[in-house]
Amino acid sequence: MSSSLYIHIPFCVAKCSYCAFNSFSGLERLQERYVDAVVVECGKIASRGQKKPLETVFVGGGTPSLLSSGQLQRLFGAISNDFEITADAEISLEANPGTVNKAKFETLQQCGVNRLSIGVQSFNDKELHAIGRIHSAEEARQAIENAQTAGFSNLSIDLMSGLPGQTAKSWQQNLETALSMSVQHLSLYQLTVEEKTPLESMIEKGRIQLPDEDMIAEMDAITMSLLEQSDFTQYEISNYARKGYQCRHNVNYWRNADYYGIGAGAVSCSHGNRIRNIDSPERYCELLEADQPVQAEKECLEREESFRETVIMGLRMNQGVSTKDLQERYGLDFEQVYGKIVEQLCAQNLLERNNENYFLTVKGRAFANLVMAELV
Ligand code: SF4
Numbered sequence: 248m249s250s251s252l253y254i255h256i257p258f259c260v261a262k263c264s265y266c267a268f269n270s271f272s273g274l275e276r277l278q279e280r281y282v283d284a285v286v287v288e289c290g291k292i293a294s295r296g297q298k299k300p301l302e303t304v305f306v307g308g309g310t311p312s313l314l315s316s317g318q319l320q321r322l323f324g325a326i327s328n329d330f331e332i333t334a335d336a337e338i339s340l341e342a343n344p345g346t347v348n349k350a351k352f353e354t355l356q357q358c359g360v361n362r363l364s365i366g367v368q369s370f371n372d373k374e375l376h377a378i379g380r381i382h383s384a385e386e387a388r389q390a391i392e393n394a395q396t397a398g399f400s401n402l403s404i405d406l407m408s409g410l411p412g413q414t415a416k417s418w419q420q421n422l423e424t425a426l427s428m429s430v431q432h433l434s435l436y437q438l439t440v441e442e443k444t445p446l447e448s449m450i451e452k453g454r455i456q457l458p459d460e461d462m463i464a465e466m467d468a469i470t471m472s473l474l475e476q477s478d479f480t481q482y483e484i485s486n487y488a489r490k491g492y493q494c495r496h497n498v499n500y501w502r503n504a505d506y507y508g509i510g511a512g513a514v515s516c517s518h519g520n521r522i523r524n525i526d527s528p529e530r531y532c533e534l535l536e537a538d539q540p541v542q543a544e545k546e547c548l549e550r551e552e553s554f555r556e557t558v559i560m561g562l563r564m565n566q567g568v569s570t571k572d573l574q575e576r577y578g579l580d581f582e583q584v585y586g587k588i589v590e591q592l593c594a595q596n597l598l599e600r601n602n603e604n605y606f607l608t609v610k611g612r613a614f615a616n617l618v619m620a621e622l623v
Contacts, residue, residue, distance in 0.1 A: 249517065250302040251499045252330065254285060254322070255510030256311040257528045260346065264379040264449065267441035269512035269526050270309040281511075281528055282318045284535040286325040288509045293329035300331040303496035305339045307364075312342035316354040323358035337362055337401075337495045344390040345382035352397035362401040362494075363394050364434070369410060370424040377411040377455065378438070378446070391428050401492060403432035408466045410438055411455040415465040422473050431492035435470060436485050437463065467613070483564050484615055501564050503557040511541075519553035521546045554579050559619050562598075567606025581605065588621050 258278060259270045304326060314322065326332070339362040340355060355363070367387040369375050375384065382390075394402055404425055408418050425433060438457070440447050449455045458466070479487040483501060486494065499506060508515040508524065511531040515522045525531055525543040534541045548556065554577040561568035570581040582589055589605070592598035597611035597618050611618050 249505040249507045249515075250299045251496055251504070251506035252301050252304045252326070253496075253506055253508045253510075253513055254289075254304070254306045254311075254326070255508070255513040256281075256285075256306060256308040256314060257511050258308065258313050259310045259343075260313065260381045261379065262445075264377075264445040265438060265441065267444055268309065271528060274528060277528055277532065278314060278318060280532045280536075282314065282321055284532040285322060285510055287535045288541065289325045289329045292507055292509060292515075297331060300333045301336055302333050303337045303339070303499060304332070305496040306360075307339075307341045309341075310343045310346055310366075311340050312346045312351060312355075316351060319351075319354055319358055323360070327359065339364055339494070339496055341366060342390065342394070343382065344387040345380075347390050347393065349393050349397060352394050352399065356398050361399075362403070363399050364403040364405065364432075364494075365390055365394065367391070367404045367425070368407045369413075370421050371413075371417050374410045374413050374417065374421075378407070388424075388428070391430065395429065400431070402430040403434060403494065404428070404430050405434045405436065408435065408437050408470070409458055409463055411457055413458055413466075415462060415469060418466045419469045419473070422470065426473065426477050426479075431489045432494060433474075433479060433487045434485055435487065481565055484612055498564070501560045503553070503560045519548045519550075519556075521548070550577055551579065551584065553577070554584065555623055558622055562605070562607050562619070562622070563615070565606060567604045569603050570605065571603045585622065592618060592621060 255269070257270050258274055258281075259266075259272050261272045262270065306322070332338075338360050340360045341364045342355075343366045365387070367390075368378065368380055370384045370387060372384050375382065391402065391404065406421055406425055440450060440457070446455075450457065474481065474487055478489055480490070481487050482493050483497070486497070488494070503516075505517045506515065508522075511524060511528040512526040513524050522542050522545045524541045525534070531541055554573065557573065557576070558568050558581070568581070573579060573581055589598065592611070593600065596608055597614060598605055599608050599611075607615060607618060
């Protein structure tokens, strides 16, 4: 049974040019109804019976920090009323600069949130403007400082490399600024151009250019060098933490363990079966108001399919996957399932075995997509 809960809040002030998430701007009028609907779905999920108390709760989006203080109080009130939660549970919320102030952070503290993931993306105004973020670098700094003043001592910030106009030097400055801000966790993503986004169309029309491969390689080298000199440790392809500050919610996800998903477009996972709610926030509200189910699709994975998925996701983490755990969970032997592929990946220095664990080497992490394609 799940010990993790994800709640999706699909509202944003404006849509960033690269964003393909299930998020919408201009739907402020729906926020109140949406929170009501989420409260109803919390009750429905909890009423099915909870075998394990929640160890992690993650409110993501979209921009959950866009909710008013009253809406946040109702949301977290429902979570704590409906679910049993462990005393040391990790309760995370995604917050975007430009939607938070001191009072909002104080509300979040009172709601029991003990971890914030702040969507900084860049500390450079030109880079922020190029991807359509609503905030300035100064607002991002201010958001981090305000969160710390409000008492948050488990802060993560997201940064993106490979942004239009970004240079190796400005990426280095971004990282140095992040490392100077006394945060506990860093998520470092490379910009990906998603289909049908304004970013894709701007690139196709030649209006903007992304850094070339050599520049990206230089940025990656800077990341490795600066992080190695810091007290952050990489624990997943894109994630770094000070000791004791790995994101427990995401580790549960990368282990392909069960979790509840509540909200529009949210996914629940149970015993390898995945249920996805409908994407439209408006329809989600209508269905819950009419006491109708909100599930849009259900995917039931075969045993070996689920095994392979667990391997792919687990290899994202530096500790890799345990052949013993896989055997216990699926009754399948890692080396028998993959046969010669594993030998070849090890011979190419992309994959390595240490006792019962297989994990990606440094080279393997750089070519992770190729390795995963072999193992999927
Ligand atoms: S803030 Fe996040 S979810 Fe919202 S549009 Fe930007 S990238 Fe998408």
